[in-house]
Amino acid sequence: MAWQVAVLLLLQRLSSAFAAAPMARPGCRSECGSVQIPYPFGFGDSSCFLDDFEITCKETTNGPKPFLGRSNLELPVDIDLVNGLLQVNHAIARDCYDRQGRSISYSGSRINLGSMKSVRFSDSRNKFVAIGCDTVGYLADMDYTIWTGCVSYCTNMSFVTNGTCSGIGCCETRTPKGVRAFSVVLRSYYNHTNCSSFSPCSYAFLANSSFMSFNALDYFLTFKNVTMMPVTLEWAVGNRTCEEAREEEGFACVAKNSECYSTNGPGYRCNCSPGYQGNPYLKGGCEDIDECKGPQKNQCMRDCINTPGSFYCTCPRGTRGDGRWDGSRCTPKFPYLDVVLGAGSGFLFLCASVSWLYWIVSKKRLIKLKEKFFQQNGGLLLQHHLSSSSDDGRNDSIMRIFTSEELQRATNNYDEDCIIGQGGFGTVYKGTLSDQRVVAIKKSKIAAKGEIEQFINEVVLLSTINHKNVVKLLGCCLETQVPLLVFEFMSNGTLSHHIHDQGRRGSLSLENRLRIAAEAAEALAYLHSSVSTPIIHRDVKSTNILLDDSYTAKISDFGTSRLVPFDRNCLTSLVRGTIGYLDPEYFQSGQFTDKSDVYSFGVVFIELLTGEKALSENKSEEHRSLVKHFISCMNEGRLCDILDDRIRHEGSMEQLMAVAELVERCIRLNGDERPTMKEVATELEGMRTFSNHPWVNEEIESLLAKPLLSEPAFYGAGNTTSGDNSSHSGLVPLNITR
The missing domain is CATH 1.10.510.10 (Transferase(Phosphotransferase) domain 1)
Structure with missing residues (x-):
C-alpha cells in the first residue's frame, strides 16, 4: 500500500509541474482588448488561425476590439471552445412615423458572414423578434428566397402584457436552420396612425434567446437608445465528419487527450477528454485537471491522489478498493487469489447475462415503439380505409404501407447525400426500393394529434388520384415519429x-x-x-x-x-x-x-x-x-x-x-x-x-x-x-x- 501511495503522489507532483496550457499558437497573441481569442481563431499572421477563422483586432475609441473576419461584426465576449459558440453584435432595424402616418426614419438591418463558411447562426439559441403596435417584421436570406416573420398589433397600451411576446406589442419566431446571411425588413399596416401617440416606431432584430425579454413598461425608453443586439453563432471545423477528417491531412484535434465529435450540421469540433482542460486544437493544449484541488476531494474518505485524467481516494490500512464516500467503499483484503478469480468470473458472467437481457428488452421496446407510432399516426384508420376499398371492389388505389426498415435501406439510413429537397413541410430524400424502383421519400410534418384523421383521409384520397399531371403517391410509412410519404421520382427537377x-x-x-x-x-x-x-x-x-x-x-x-x-x-x-x-x-x-x-x-x-x-x-x-x-x-x-x-x-x-x-x-x-x-x-x-x-x-x-x-x-x-x-x-x- 505504501509504494502505491508513493507512486500516486509522484504522479500528482509531475502533473502539477506542467505550466498552464496555452490558448493561442506560439508567437501569436491570445487576447484583443479584454476578449480571449483561442486557436483555431486568431489574428495577425495567417499562421495564427486555422482556415477562415480570422479575427481582426481594431483600435477604437474604447480601446482594441475584436471583429469577425474582415467584417464590422464585433465580438463582445470570449469565444466558447467547449460548445463551439461565439457572439457578435448586429444592428436593430427600425421604422418610425409621425402622427400623420408619414415616415420619419427607416433603417433596415443586414448581416453577412461572408467568407467565414465554417460559421453559421444558431437556430436553437436565437430568435427573431418584432416590437411595435403596428408592425410586420420579416427575416429573409440575402436572395430573398427564404422568408419568415411575424405580426405585432395593438390599439391600446393596456392590452400589452409584460413577459409575453405573442403578437400584442411584441411577436417572435424561430430562426431558420443553416442561415449564414440575412436581411431584416419592417412594414406597417396603417403607418402607426392608430397608435402613434404611444407607439410611433417598429423594431425588429435577431437576438440571443436568453438575452431578450419583453417588458412593456420600459419598451419605449429602451429601444430608442439601443442600436445593437447580441447574436449567437455556431462554428465547426471544415465540412466533414470526424471519421472522414481523421483520414485526411490537417485534422484539427491535435492535442493529446483530446476527442473529436461531429456537429448537427457540416463539420466537427474538438474537446479535451474527461479529466482534462485547455485547447484541444494545439499540441499539448489539453492539461490534466487536478481534482484534488477542487470540490472532488470532498468525495474521499481519507487522502485524495490526483492521477492523469482522474483521481484516487486511499483506503485505511488493511483494506482496499475505492475510498470515495459514494463509491464501492473500502473492503478487507482477500487472502486467497482463487476467491478473487472466482468472484471476477462470476462478475463477468453476470455482465454477459445483463447485456443479453438488455438486448432482448431493447428489441422488444423498439417493436412496441413502432407499434405506438403506427397507432399514433393513424395506421389502424388507414388499414381500415384500405380494407374497405378492397371489400368494395375498388382497385383505384395502389396505396402501400411501407415498413421503416424498407425506407431506411432505400435511403442508406437517410444519408444527407440522398436529400433532394427541403421545405417548410418536410425533407425529401431520393431512395431506391428493393424492386429497384427510384422514389422520392418525404418526411412530412403533422401539427397535432387532432389532425390525424384528416391526414389519413387526405393520404387515402391522394393515393386514388391517377392523373398524368399529378405526382403519384405510392405509399407511406407510419412506424416512425414523423410520417413518411413515398412518391414517384421526377428526374428532371422543378x-x-x-x-x-x-x-x-x-x-x-x-x-x-x-x-x-x-x-x-x-x-x-x-x-x-x-x-x-x-x-x-x-x-x-x-x-x-x-x-x-x-x-x-x-x-x-x-x-x-x-x-x-x-x-x-x-x-x-x-x-x-x-x-x-x-x-x-x-x-x-x-x-x-x-x-x-x-x-x-x-x-x-x-x-x-x-x-x-x-x-x-x-x-x-x-x-x-x-x-x-x-x-x-x-x-x-x-x-x-x-x-x-x-x-x-x-x-x-x-x-x-x-x-x-x-x-x-x-x-x-x-x-x-x-x-x-x-x-x-x-x-x-x-x-x-x-x-x-x-x-x-x-x-x-x-x-x-x-x-x-x-x-x-x-x-x-x-x-x-x-x-x-x-x-x-x-x-x-x-x-x-x-
Missing part, C-alpha cells in the same frame, strides 16, 4: 430550375412552355372539379411543378392543400403560401377558394413568359414584383419589353397578346372575375392548336382599348379605396421591401 437557374434560361421553347402551362392547368382543374372531394392546392409555384423524363409537367407538394366539402364555397384558415404567388384576396380575408390557385397559376404563367422570378429584391422598386411589372407593361403597351427573348422570336404578336390576356384574367384582384382552372385549361389547349384563329385579333383589339388592371404587387389589409377600379376596393398595395 420548373423553376429550367426557367431561372444559371445556364438554363431560354432553354424551353414557346411550344414547350405553353404545353407545360396547359398540363399544369389540367392537373389543377382535375383537383378542383374531377375528384370525389375537391382539393385546393394553396401553394402553386414554379418549384412545386416537377418535370419527368419526357419533360411532362406534374403538380407536387400538397403539404398546404385542403379538402373542400361540396357544400362549402370557401374555407377560412391561417394564411399559408409563398410571397409573390399569394392571392391578395386570400391574404386579406383568410378565405381561400379554387380561385386562389388560379391567381398563383397566373404568376407561374408570367414566369414562363418572362423567365423572371415572382419576386426580385435586387431590382428597382417598380420592377421588384413580377405581377406589378407585367401589368404595367401591358397597360402601357410594352408587353414585348418584359417577354423572354426566345418567346418574342418564336411567337406571333397575336398569339402572345392572347396568352397575356388570359394571364391578366387569372391575376385579377377580384376572385369572381378570374376564370376557373377548367376554363384556363380549355383556352390554353385551344391556343396551342389554333394559335392563328381570328378571335385572337378581336380579343387584342378589345384588350388594347382599355387599361387592364391596377398594380397587384402584393396586398394586405388597408382602408377601402374608391375610383375607377371599384372591383379592387379594400385592397391597397403593400411593397414587401423598402
Whole structure:
C-alpha cells in the first residue's frame, strides 16, 4: 500500500509541474482588448488561425476590439471552445412615423458572414423578434428566397402584457436552420396612425434567446437608445465528419487527450477528454485537471491522489478498493487469489447475462415503439380505409404501407447525400426500393394529434388520384415519429430550375412552355372539379411543378392543400403560401377558394413568359414584383419589353397578346372575375392548336382599348379605396421591401 501511495503522489507532483496550457499558437497573441481569442481563431499572421477563422483586432475609441473576419461584426465576449459558440453584435432595424402616418426614419438591418463558411447562426439559441403596435417584421436570406416573420398589433397600451411576446406589442419566431446571411425588413399596416401617440416606431432584430425579454413598461425608453443586439453563432471545423477528417491531412484535434465529435450540421469540433482542460486544437493544449484541488476531494474518505485524467481516494490500512464516500467503499483484503478469480468470473458472467437481457428488452421496446407510432399516426384508420376499398371492389388505389426498415435501406439510413429537397413541410430524400424502383421519400410534418384523421383521409384520397399531371403517391410509412410519404421520382427537377437557374434560361421553347402551362392547368382543374372531394392546392409555384423524363409537367407538394366539402364555397384558415404567388384576396380575408390557385397559376404563367422570378429584391422598386411589372407593361403597351427573348422570336404578336390576356384574367384582384382552372385549361389547349384563329385579333383589339388592371404587387389589409377600379376596393398595395 505504501509504494502505491508513493507512486500516486509522484504522479500528482509531475502533473502539477506542467505550466498552464496555452490558448493561442506560439508567437501569436491570445487576447484583443479584454476578449480571449483561442486557436483555431486568431489574428495577425495567417499562421495564427486555422482556415477562415480570422479575427481582426481594431483600435477604437474604447480601446482594441475584436471583429469577425474582415467584417464590422464585433465580438463582445470570449469565444466558447467547449460548445463551439461565439457572439457578435448586429444592428436593430427600425421604422418610425409621425402622427400623420408619414415616415420619419427607416433603417433596415443586414448581416453577412461572408467568407467565414465554417460559421453559421444558431437556430436553437436565437430568435427573431418584432416590437411595435403596428408592425410586420420579416427575416429573409440575402436572395430573398427564404422568408419568415411575424405580426405585432395593438390599439391600446393596456392590452400589452409584460413577459409575453405573442403578437400584442411584441411577436417572435424561430430562426431558420443553416442561415449564414440575412436581411431584416419592417412594414406597417396603417403607418402607426392608430397608435402613434404611444407607439410611433417598429423594431425588429435577431437576438440571443436568453438575452431578450419583453417588458412593456420600459419598451419605449429602451429601444430608442439601443442600436445593437447580441447574436449567437455556431462554428465547426471544415465540412466533414470526424471519421472522414481523421483520414485526411490537417485534422484539427491535435492535442493529446483530446476527442473529436461531429456537429448537427457540416463539420466537427474538438474537446479535451474527461479529466482534462485547455485547447484541444494545439499540441499539448489539453492539461490534466487536478481534482484534488477542487470540490472532488470532498468525495474521499481519507487522502485524495490526483492521477492523469482522474483521481484516487486511499483506503485505511488493511483494506482496499475505492475510498470515495459514494463509491464501492473500502473492503478487507482477500487472502486467497482463487476467491478473487472466482468472484471476477462470476462478475463477468453476470455482465454477459445483463447485456443479453438488455438486448432482448431493447428489441422488444423498439417493436412496441413502432407499434405506438403506427397507432399514433393513424395506421389502424388507414388499414381500415384500405380494407374497405378492397371489400368494395375498388382497385383505384395502389396505396402501400411501407415498413421503416424498407425506407431506411432505400435511403442508406437517410444519408444527407440522398436529400433532394427541403421545405417548410418536410425533407425529401431520393431512395431506391428493393424492386429497384427510384422514389422520392418525404418526411412530412403533422401539427397535432387532432389532425390525424384528416391526414389519413387526405393520404387515402391522394393515393386514388391517377392523373398524368399529378405526382403519384405510392405509399407511406407510419412506424416512425414523423410520417413518411413515398412518391414517384421526377428526374428532371422543378420548373423553376429550367426557367431561372444559371445556364438554363431560354432553354424551353414557346411550344414547350405553353404545353407545360396547359398540363399544369389540367392537373389543377382535375383537383378542383374531377375528384370525389375537391382539393385546393394553396401553394402553386414554379418549384412545386416537377418535370419527368419526357419533360411532362406534374403538380407536387400538397403539404398546404385542403379538402373542400361540396357544400362549402370557401374555407377560412391561417394564411399559408409563398410571397409573390399569394392571392391578395386570400391574404386579406383568410378565405381561400379554387380561385386562389388560379391567381398563383397566373404568376407561374408570367414566369414562363418572362423567365423572371415572382419576386426580385435586387431590382428597382417598380420592377421588384413580377405581377406589378407585367401589368404595367401591358397597360402601357410594352408587353414585348418584359417577354423572354426566345418567346418574342418564336411567337406571333397575336398569339402572345392572347396568352397575356388570359394571364391578366387569372391575376385579377377580384376572385369572381378570374376564370376557373377548367376554363384556363380549355383556352390554353385551344391556343396551342389554333394559335392563328381570328378571335385572337378581336380579343387584342378589345384588350388594347382599355387599361387592364391596377398594380397587384402584393396586398394586405388597408382602408377601402374608391375610383375607377371599384372591383379592387379594400385592397391597397403593400411593397414587401423598402
